[in-house]
Amino acid sequence: MATGRTHRPATRSRGIPEATVARLPLYLRALTALSERSVPTVSSEELAAAAGVNSAKLRKDFSYLGSYGTRGVGYDVEYLVYQISRELGLTQDWPVVIVGIGNLGAALAGYGGFASRGFRVAALIDADPAMTGRPVAGIPVQHSDDLERIIEEDGVSIGVIATPAGVAQQVCDRLVAAGVTSILNFAPTVLSVPDGVDVRKVDLSIELQILAFHEQRKAGEDAGADGDAEHTPAAAPPAPRGTTGGGTRKGPDGDVPAVMPA
Amino acid sequence: MATGRTHRPATRSRGIPEATVARLPLYLRALTALSERSVPTVSSEELAAAAGVNSAKLRKDFSYLGSYGTRGVGYDVEYLVYQISRELGLTQDWPVVIVGIGNLGAALAGYGGFASRGFRVAALIDADPAMTGRPVAGIPVQHSDDLERIIEEDGVSIGVIATPAGVAQQVCDRLVAAGVTSILNFAPTVLSVPDGVDVRKVDLSIELQILAFHEQRKAGEDAGADGDAEHTPAAAPPAPRGTTGGGTRKGPDGDVPAVMPA
DNA sequence: ACCTGTGAAGTCATTCACAGCC
């Protein structure tokens, strides 16, 4: 049970697929933009274009929520905004704590997209005493000693971890022990949590690596210049089969982010 | 052409599924950690635990790369690190530009996970003249006027957009025109790009919204207290069917992030 | 005895295509 199962196999409570849930925020954003321009209705085609998906998928997604459109006309923008917000749980207030106030933590603290979606930054927490009391994005940083008290007093159930990788697990454990049941993790580590706690991960470098993969393929397609062609042994790979493994290069930088003084 | 298709339908060039590609960085991180501890070999079970996936998936993933393991033994750590790095294109140097040096841009500029994976921050670019020349994470910020020159001189093919949503599309257009073919977008907007350009999106608030969805479900399961039960019309939804749509509430905050002075 | 590599089965997600309604 060390690692626990982070995500329950069938998370859909009343049947909304995960993939659909992940797109609802996209639709919501597009709809909010339309709402601000006072557009009364949209067709699935238009909304899909604005959200960057295709219209069949959008209609299917909405069909899981109910029948909120009008045939021959489209969807009422305001009504859909409300329905999606409600489905996502954004009609209520979600107090959130952010732990680790480095550059990233500060960026998150000031991120407008949180406040406008029902998320309220209840507290900024950092282990560095020098940070305590200093205001970041208008909110005074508090010391990690007060973490448990803050979570309990404010009824916080969502925590954001923006600390270095080395301390992420222990921060996570404290959050969970204090009652947090959803965690957004920016530290490059796999967190283990008990059943019933959700973890979502955002890793800035993973996305770049995926881009690099595709970028490499593009270059390889143009000319066979430096591409890999087939997986030939190539030039100088490390020991293809070291029996006892001697040195191991032990790079200078490991995995720790170096950002986020925490 | 307008929205273009951002992701090609069958991206696998020689057959590596997207889902697998997205996990390779995870394996690589776990392997790097093992490598630093001078562990010579791992079994699929151990490595899977360290990466937070199950072992069957991991073995299947590796099978797309080739047969790099030894039955009865496991995988040679160093060799796998090399093979995955090569597959991801991390054995070469990738110069990257970061546009928009606010808190988030600064966090990215200093992120250790980039440098250690073959990504080199070639330039930091911001539209604010007051930022020009100021060092961030040891790299002097340059003005956006020089964007095209920098990209061409350094042969940059990957760009990171950390600007406010309002200018993201035009920054994107300039990057693409100058030769960038992969973009990592942190601005909460759908970017439209021509065919052949890859875009990946990271939206900080989307992840939180997904957590809120599940969090709401958890609360609803305990007691029917305030849950939605079924999708009854409930209390006070906006006009379920406004014919011509009168006011539309036009909220104070729209969608723009407010972070990242750009 | 142990562990990889992989066909086969199962599950989930996307797309098609059209009936039904305005």
Next chain:
DNA sequence: GGCTGTGAATGACTTCACAGGT
């Protein structure tokens, strides 16, 4: 005529389970 809502078809991904190698 235009557009939603949805069964059915297709495709992608995951998991199972075990043959095959060390």
